[in-house]
Amino acid sequence: MSERIGVMGAGVMGSGIAQVLAISGHEVICRDLSEEVLEMARSGVDTGRFGVKSAVERGKLTIEEADAALGRLSFTTDLDAAVDVDLIIEAIPEDLGLKMRFWRDLDAIAPQSTIFASNSSGFSVAAMAAGTERPDRFIGWHWASPAPVMKLAEIVRGPQTSDSTVDTVVRLAAAAGKNPVVVKDTDRSWGYVANRVYFAMMREADRVVAEGVADREQVDQLMRDCFRWPSGPYGMVAGAGSGWS
Ligand SMILES: NC(=O)c1ccc[n+]([C@@H]2O[C@H](COP(=O)([O-])OP(=O)(O)OC[C@H]3O[C@@H](n4cnc5c(N)ncnc54)[C@H](O)[C@@H]3O)[C@@H](O)[C@H]2O)c1
Structure with missing residues (x-):
């Protein structure tokens, strides 16, 4: 089933994650703060070392599949344009305060049903979800770099993450060709x-x-x-x- 996915951050990880999910058939809107970053992301996804043209050259994608993926992927600086989606994946810098403020603000404007997934490298899911009203729809989805190549899909469930949130993210990761492994944060310890x-x-x-x-x-x-x-x-x-x- 195809979903609408917002990817926040178009840096090393966000651009690769957006590319993978667009290839997997989803409509993806990737948001960053400046046009300059978005331009780099666009060209990386198109003609970069791990971009779709390179995938065509290596026989991993047909030209038609690459063009269709690019057609499903858009880049924007407009926050509102990237929020009305089924799933938001966050790939902004690894700073706990920044991520907590980011999710708290997003919680106020994103649809109630939207799942929040963080590509943090190690922050507790409960801590990132703390400022939101949706700890059941909050999860860690840890990717490895380069996202288009690496199979890692470390799915970190927090103490309150629901089964249906886990199932949705596992399904999306598997359909995108990754190897989902579900681990958990506990009250005493953290996943990742x-x-x-x-x-x-x-x-x-x-x-x-x-x-x-x-x-x-x-x-x-x-x-x-x-x-x-x-x-x-x-x-x-x-x-x-x-x-x-
Ligand atoms: N680089 C890796 O190998 C790697 C691997 C796994 C996980 N991670 C994690 O992924 C996350 C991103 O890492 P990265 O290497 O892609 O960083 P990066 O610096 O390449 O990209 C981060 C991007 O986020 C943007 N940004 C900042 N605030 C934003 C906001 N409010 N909305 C939208 N965009 C915003 C920045 O402008 C920047 O372009 C981090 O949490 C990191 O720990 C990184």
Whole structure:
């Protein structure tokens, strides 16, 4: 079933998320604060390294599918234009205060039925939902970069997230070719398992480097050779964008 989806933020993650969901058949409205950012997002989605033209060249999409996806995707600075939708995915910078204010303000203008999903890298779903009247329709949907390529769909349910919200987001993620895994925030702990495990490993890698045991390149090489990781812990974030670093 196709939905109307608003994506807030057209940076590294938002533009890729918008692209994936437009390819998946949804009408997507992607909103950012300036025309300059939107122009970069438009060209990234069209002719960028992970954009639709590149997908056509790699045989992942036909030209017709790419054109249809571009036709379903619009970019705007107008908040109202991106709010009257079934689902809003937020990909604005990783700042808890910013996200909490953002969701509180959006809650006042978005339709009651609209599901709110955050692509936060690790903030508690309950904290982000705290200023809204819809904790049952609030969920974490954690993507990895580049969104058009990576299969990650870490779905984080908060203590009050409803089954129907989880089901909707899992269905959308699977239909978009991702591998949804549902994890949960609890009263004592938080979800975002991929980043929790990654940062635990990163702390130890940093300790090894600080102790003078090995340098970063050596750590990366050892983890690739020992565990067949495609990339070491340092190489893994080399291309990460501003909102995450
Ligand atoms: N970059 C990554 O590898 C990665 C991976 C997973 C999750 N994330 C998460 O995704 C989120 C976004 O990260 P990013 O790397 O895309 O950041 P980014 O800086 O590339 O993009 C963020 C965009 O949000 C815009 N913005 C700020 N306030 C806004 C508002 N009120 N409405 C609409 N747009 C607004 C900014 O202008 C900017 O273009 C963060 O929460 C980050 O932790 C990032």
